[in-house]
Amino acid sequence: MIPVLDDTLLADPAALATADGAGVLRAVATAGAQVRSAAQSAADAGLADLAGHRPRALVVLRRPGASGAAGELLGALLGAQSPVPFVLTDVVPSWVGPLDVVLAQSADPTDTELAESVARAVSRGAEVVLSAPAEGPVAGAGAGRARFVEPRIPVPPGLDLPRALAVGLSVASALQLWPGGLDAHLDPLADALDAEAERNQPGHEPFMNPAKSLALRIAEHTPLLWGTDPAATAVAGHGATALATHAGVVAHSADIAQAATATGLRRAVDLAEQGTDVFRDPFDDPGPDAPPVRLVLLATGEDDPGQVAVRRTGRGWPADLHHPVDEIARGTRDAGLLRAAVLASRLDAAAVYLGLATRTIEPA
Structure with missing residues (x-):
């Protein structure tokens, strides 16, 4: 059974504070x-x-x-x-x-x-x-x-x-x-993480909060966390563990070139891109038990991840891109490290927000 998402919780800082009695969001920060x-x-x-x-x-x-x-x-x-x-x-x-x-x-x-x-x-x-x-x-x-x-x-x-x-x-x-x-x-690493914590604070609306936005995007889906470079792939593995730990969500993580060889996943991504048939009657045709997939591409390098994905797999992918070049500008010293840390922190926060919004994380 897919946990029911209370998306209104993510827009209500007071309700979030009440739900997060154990202070998990404070720990992420x-x-x-x-x-x-x-x-x-x-x-x-x-x-x-x-x-x-x-x-x-x-x-x-x-x-x-x-x-x-x-x-x-x-x-x-x-x-x-x-x-x-x-x-x-x-x-x-x-x-x-x-x-x-x-x-x-x-x-x-x-x-x-x-x-x-x-x-x-x-x-x-x-x-x-x-x-x-x-x-x-x-x-x-x-x-x-x-x-x-x-x-x-x-x-x-x-x-x-x-x-x-x-x-x-x-x-x-x-x-x-x-x-x-x-x-x-x-x-520099600590400063980058402090800045990410500020972006992801509970008082920010989902459209201003990348962790809340990510949580809403992957809610009621099976997340596919694919990295376009080695550091991003390592972060993807951590993200899958974070989702399992805090939200009870099973996610797939892999390097994009390796993931692209899984024909079943390729088909699932393409089917998800086609969307839901608005004329389908959910009572006559309840559809599959498994939630649809949501592809999230992670990148820490300097190149555009969409172009990297095409170069490495031979095709484009309908995906949510997380490539924090706005946060860590191209040419920044140790940019790959800083972006990887920012993405890992964002995934931690997203997993906690999702866990709170589905009541997977119980109040203390």
């Missing part, structure tokens, strides 16, 4: 603060001491929650330009040793598999950067032997991607893996 806090925590952990250390490999542990999405996005952003191998894995590989740097993050202090990986990495002499709650087996596994980046801003599950990404960026920057380096405090 902390994205910029999470970045600043993580950057400061990374500095306090002495990550700057890694400068001049060129590891054999940067090993990023992919655990349930934001660490997996942050690892995917960090790997996509570094891409082939990383001067050392970037290894994204669920557990520490058997070959890890003193020449490697291991980044481990989790919001679960009792993640036994992660605790074992951290213990294995430090016992083999690897440089370990650990970000996890201060109490529990995970923190204990690295106590006194890992650089501990303390999470300082508590948020509900699924809303800590900005923190996890900031820690990963701090590690990459300290190791001089990021081309041109990054601001030590990650202020």
